[in-house]
Amino acid sequence: MTHPTAPAGLLRRMTSRSPYEQHRAATPLELFFDLCFVVAVAQAGVRLVHAFAEGHFGSGVLGYVLVFFAIWWAWVNFTWFASAYDNDDVFYRLAVLVQIAGVLVLAAGVPRAFDDANWAVCIAGYVVMRLAMTCQWLRVARHNSGAERATALKYAVGLALVQVGWFTVLFVPEGTRLYLFVVLAAAELSVPLVAERGFHTAWHPHHVAERYGLFTIIVLGETVTAATVAVQEGLDEHEALGELLSIAGGGLLIVFAAWWIYFAAPAQERLTSMKRAVQWGYGHLFILGSAAAIGAGIEVAVEQVTGQAHISPVAATGTVTVPTALFLFTGWFLQARHVKRDVAEKALMPVTVLAVLACTFLGTWGVLAAGLVMSVTVAFGVALSARPDSDALRKPRAA
Template identity: 50%
Template sequence: MSTTGLRRMAPRDPAEAHRAASPLELLFDLVFVVAVGFAATNLHEIETEGHVSSAIVSYAFVFFAIWWAWINFTWFATSFDTDDWLYRVTTFVQMGGVLVLAAGVRPLMVDGDPAIVVVGYVVMRLALVGQWLRAAASAPGYRRTALRYAVGIVVVQALWVLALVLPEAALRGAIPVLILLEVLVPPVAERGSRTTPWHTRHIAERYSLFTLIVLGEGLVASASAVIDGLEHTDHLGSLLVLAAAGLVIVAGLWWIYFAREQHARIRSLPSALVFGYGHYVVFAAAGALPAGIEVAVSADAGEADLSHVTVAATIAVPVALFVLAVWALALRPSLSLGWNAVVVVLAAAVAVAASVVVPAVSLVATAVLVAAIVVVLEVADRRRRLRTRAGSGRAVSRRARPGRRPG
């Protein structure tokens, strides 16, 4: 360490033993969950007013900004976390950008004004540019990759700022293009040169922790249903059913996500991109679930201008998307799952989405189907362990069997 208290930003060992999320990373996640909570709250309010399609589009855009800033910091940190004072201060600047973005969630989702969200987003992204430039100066082996990241991020952020002066119709057309440019930066930066040293277990832990705290928002929504029920005893029974079903759903989604270890899915640049980008659906669906529970509470109180099918869909669709995304990212590649279990999981996820056509039973059906998926995964895992144990026993028996004596 130099006299300034700074460490050389050398690449971290991708095989480092006992690598775990740092306290700074955990604080970083909590700040992001504030923005996720704001997005879910506004999604609930706009959906309750009957503007479901516009709510979904604005939520998807806001969540992209949240998710993309989080994912880029997470992958950078697994490779170059020095945890000195400058690294911490730069990370705190990113957190400040998150809070600015959170303040702009309502203006964007309600009024269609993206200015504050873009400002907060650009602050987060440019702070990461400083980190990449520092990595370029400290790690010659990764200099080309780091500089590509820095240049790519700066160019796209300049385009975001310029897009704010466009007419509303032109801005709507520009946003998908800018999102595409954002997601192209990592594959362009990493391709054709030395890829950054990812610690796969650390990455998997970081994703699982963020999934965990986003799912926790669903528990808060279920608790709110109970509180509302106690305050409005004429709806107590239906709200208790809603709260219980919400608890079963959240617990089941947690169980499904953690049913298989995911670090082995990150083997190369393409698999890392699939793993990282695919989690947008996991995070966004988990973040939308609390909004769906709150919509159901509002509908039960007669405060939602929505059809019964739409109310059911605000819960069933995020749950189905979550299960399908986890199946694609973690369950499908698992050779131990078995085709029968794969078919059951897929059929159950489709049934969850289809349950909205019978809205009176959709909530309970969703909870039951999620619980059924958990049972299937546990049975499949038990069979795998029994087969492994039996195979080990046969191998030991063969080794212990005396060989033939020479004649």
């Protein structure tokens, strides 16, 4: 089935698209969907900055992880569903609109969740998104038969049951909510694993890899925006101009190197089985979450230099270097390590992770140092891949 250029009437049959389509690319609706989701990511980043600036590292990280998981998981479910069943009819577009509305409601509730532990608005927005996804799976069940219909029904029932669980979070004692969050998050992650037994949906490897790559770029772009705003606000502090410029320069180097490193290995060549796809897709929670946290960390570093953050220079720098190291390690673990040939290539990224973490202890100038370390890593990686037998890099080894 080829992707329609425009919706044909109100409804089209929601049958699976071929995973072998040529030139399959992200649609304008998918790109719009991503941009709306980044609004929620930005809100989570803003609250993380406030928490770190006040030295509330534990509660800040916890709140950020809970909010980001909801945003990321709703995005993941739509992405894989759309790769298999995007028929682009009017009902499909309206269902996507409902999901966008849901994430905007979730974003509006982020400040209450962080500041007052009031999760009502966030949960309401999340449930709206998931119910729209449930309706999409019911359409798949209606228009298909056999094992494919059974898989769609398992998705729909699983999603509906978990949403009931999220609704009950609002009525349990506050002290038990975290435990229920963990249980429900595990249940969310298990729905695809259970539903796909016996029948695998026809997602498109190149399309999925492109969608993840594009969302990673958008999140990194949001990081640049956040860092720019932070530096603009701090430029009135002329005495700290040198430190501010070092943070801005180091942050730009980090983000650009992160982009370069992420796209150095072709992700679609790893997506050859459901097991690999699950590992790669789920692992992006850490890649995307850390990418967004880098921007928050740069803002914290700027606020520390200008006297607005009540933490030490080392702690402020750590809010940049730790998520940067997590981004690098996860990207290496999920993708890059599978295309490395010898000791030099295999050791490059782990050594970089340790070097970036070590930059934390340089204090105010640690962000710039981390950016320079990553720039050197990119240079070494380019040199190593340019060797005569570099074609081997394009042949991932078996897991």
